[in-house]
Amino acid sequence: xxxxxxxxxxxxxxxxxxxxxxxxxxxxxxxxxxxxxxxxxxxxxxxxxxxxxxxxxxxxxxxxxxxxxxxxxxxxxxxxxxxxxxxxxxxxxxxxxxxxxxxxxxxxxxxxxxxxxxxxxxxxxxxxxxxxxxxxxxxxxxxxxxxxxxxxxxxxxxxxxxxxxxxxxxxxxxxxxxxxxxxxxxxxxxxxxxxxxxxxxxxxxxxxxxxxxxxxxxxxxxxxxxxxxxxxxxxxxxxxxxxxxxxxxxxxxxxxxxxxxxxxxxxxxxxxxxxxxxxxxxxxxxxxxxxxxxxxxxxxxxxxxxxxxxxxxxxxxxxxxxxxxxxxxxxxxxxxxxxxxxxxxxxxxxxxxxxxxxxxxxxxxxxxxxxxxxxxxxxx
Numbered sequence: 017x018x019x020x021x022x023x024x025x026x027x028x029x030x031x032x033x034x035x036x037x038x039x040x041x042x043x044x045x046x047x048x049x050x051x052x053x054x055x056x057x058x059x060x061x062x063x064x065x066x067x068x069x070x071x072x073x074x075x076x077x078x079x080x081x082x083x084x085x086x087x088x089x090x091x092x093x094x095x096x097x098x099x100x101x102x103x104x105x106x107x108x109x110x111x112x113x114x115x116x117x118x119x120x121x122x123x124x125x126x127x128x129x130x131x132x133x134x135x136x137x138x139x140x141x142x143x144x145x146x147x148x149x150x151x152x153x154x155x156x157x158x159x160x161x162x163x164x165x166x167x168x169x170x171x172x173x174x175x176x177x178x179x180x181x182x183x184x185x186x187x188x189x190x191x192x193x194x195x196x197x198x199x200x201x202x203x204x205x206x207x208x209x210x211x212x213x214x215x216x217x218x219x220x221x222x223x224x225x226x227x228x229x230x231x232x233x234x235x236x237x238x239x240x241x242x243x244x245x246x247x248x249x250x251x252x253x254x255x256x257x258x259x260x261x262x263x264x265x266x267x268x269x270x271x272x273x274x275x276x277x278x279x280x281x282x283x284x285x286x287x288x289x290x291x292x293x294x295x296x297x298x299x300x301x302x303x304x305x306x307x308x309x310x311x312x313x314x315x316x317x318x319x320x321x322x323x324x325x326x327x328x329x330x331x332x333x334x335x336x337x338x339x340x341x342x343x344x345x346x347x348x349x350x351x352x353x354x355x356x357x358x359x360x361x362x363x364x365x366x367x368x369x370x371x372x373x374x375x376x377x378x379x380x381x382x383x384x385x386x387x388x389x390x391x392x393x394x395x396x
Contacts, residue, residue, distance in 0.1 A: 021371075021392055024054040026062035029069070029346050031364045039067065041371040044391040049367055062375055066383075069350040069364050070110025070372030070390060071327050074179060074247075074288065074357065075154060075269060075319040078103065079114045083134055087207075090130075093137035098146060105148035105396045107324035108385050110372035111354070111362060112149045113178055114138060118167035119158030131167065135174075148388075148395035152357075154179040156249070159231040160186050160224040168235065172242055178357040180239045181247040181269055182232055182260075186224040187217050197302055236263045245357055247288070251276040257283060267317070267356055272303035277314045286356055287314055290321035291330030291349075306330075310338045317356065318348040325385075328376065332383045 021041040028035050028049060038059070040048035082096040104112050116131050141147050153176045157164050171177055187198040199213050208216075239246045247267035248260035257268065257279035268280035269288045277287050289306035290299075298305045309315040315334070320327045327349045334345040347364070354363030362370040371392040376383050388396035 021389075022054055022056060022059040023062055023067065024056075024059045025064060026067040026375075027064060028067045028365055029343055030366065031347060031351055032343055034066075034342055036064075039365065039373075041389075041392040044371055044393075046365060046367050046369055046371050049365060065386060066374075066376040066378075067365065068108070068346055068374045068376055070362070070374060070388065071108045071320075071349045072351075072353040072357075072359065072363050073104065073109045073112045073320055073324075073327070073349075074267075074317065074353045075115050075156075075181070075321065076104070076112060076324065077115060077322045078320070078324055079134060080117070080130070081322070083130060093133050094141060097134075097137045097141050101141070101147045101149055101151070102396075103324050105388055105390075106385065107320065108328050108374045108376075108388060109320070109324065110149055110388065110390045110395075111152065111359065113152045113154035113357065115154040115156050115181075116171070117156045117158065118171070119161030119164030119183075132170065135171065148390065150390070151176070153177045154181065156181045156183055157231070157235050158183050158185065159228045159235065160184050160220060161231075162223065162227055164227075164231055165234055168238065172238055177242070177244055178359075179247060179267075180235065180244050181249050181267075182235055182265075183249040184224065184228055185250075186220050186228075232263075240264065248285075251280065254279045257285070261285065269319075270303075272299075274304055274308065274312070274314075277304065277309050277312070281314055286316040286352065288317040288319055288353075289315055291318045291326035292321050292323045294318075294330035294333050295323070295326050307333070307337065310334050310340060316348060317353050319353075328374075328383050328385060332378075332381075336381065 024038040028037055035051050037051040038054050039046055079100045082100045083091055085091055116134055118131055138151050153174055155171050157168055159182055187195045246265045247269045248265045249269045250272055251257050251268055252272045257276055261283035266285055267288055268285045271277045271280055280287050289309060293299050293306035318327055318330050331345045331349050334340050335342040351363035362372055372390045374388050375386040377386055
């Protein structure tokens with residue numbers, strides 16, 4: 017860790033403003049922020065580049081992608097974690113909640129052993145001090161699965177558990193109201209026949225009616241008991257949101273309709289959407305556009321979802337294409353997610369906060385990360 021670090025000639029994005037000036041980092045914390053310029057030889061000159069807070073990622077599928085790069089392929093655990101960590105860091109993420117799924121919807125996924133392998137590999141690399149980001153846990157629970165509670169219990173006492181989400185990917189509702197979209201996605205992913213997908217859809221609907229309500233209730237009680245925030249997932253109608261609100265849910269992940277997003281805001285939930293949705297101009301599942309929610313003032317948190325570098329790109333797109341100012345847009349990927357999971361020591365360029373920050377330059381309309389610091393030390 018650097019004891020003292022001075023950066024000058026930067027466009028500093030604070031929670032409320034963009035100021036031209038300098039920052040001082042002492043013992044891993046921001047100790048001074050002002051509008052003066054320094055001519056000290058030890059000062060690092062940002063040459064007018066942006067100084068942004070490090071991103072706080074609440075929901076990323078990136079880790080599982082490194083463990084299972086293709087169906088039937090399992091990558092070596094430690095190598096997968098380090099590759100994921102490097103990619104997140106170079107995308108500007110300094111704190112990542114690694115989203116681990118529990119509850120098998122497809123027999124070939126074998127999530128029980130995969131989840132344990134992922135969690136153990138993260139612990140191993142943290143002990144070895146090889147990771148650039150701070151890694152915490154988000155457990156995603158597929159409530160229609162028979163063994164989801166048993167799998168979740170293996171993580172319930174983890175000190176690094178910061179978020180639990182309740183999911184139901186049964187075709188015909190929520191994310192996959194259009195079953196054809198479901199078929200297209202999973203047949204493409206697993207290369208299965210029409211007969212096989214029909215059989216799977218039928219079984220998943222049976223499992224949903226048998227398990228979902230019971231498991232949802234148990235998980236809500238668990239989260240309250242251990243004091244971990246809850247997120248709902250793919251809410252599509254007002255009834256979904258009202259159910260979640262009654263359970264104490266504070267984050268609405270990926271609402272699929274404008275109606276659901278409005279309802280979530282009415283119940284004081286924060287609305288989280290995927291930054292890839294912003295960059296691509298819409299949802300790959302045919303659901304509500306994240307940019308439309310931004311225009312409506314209904315977007316609170318950005319997640320990189322399945323493309324790590326989409327956070328930076330998406331944040332600047334919101335600032336360029338809506339009436340939302342850059343500080344508020346960047347807070348969607350930093351300050352707001354940090355607060356929602358109780359990480360009040362980071363996510364903003366403010367005195368006394370963790371010195372997790374990025375150097376970013378605009379190349380045309382594309383923001384490019386030039387370097388990344390965590391706790392005042394350069395990590396990328």
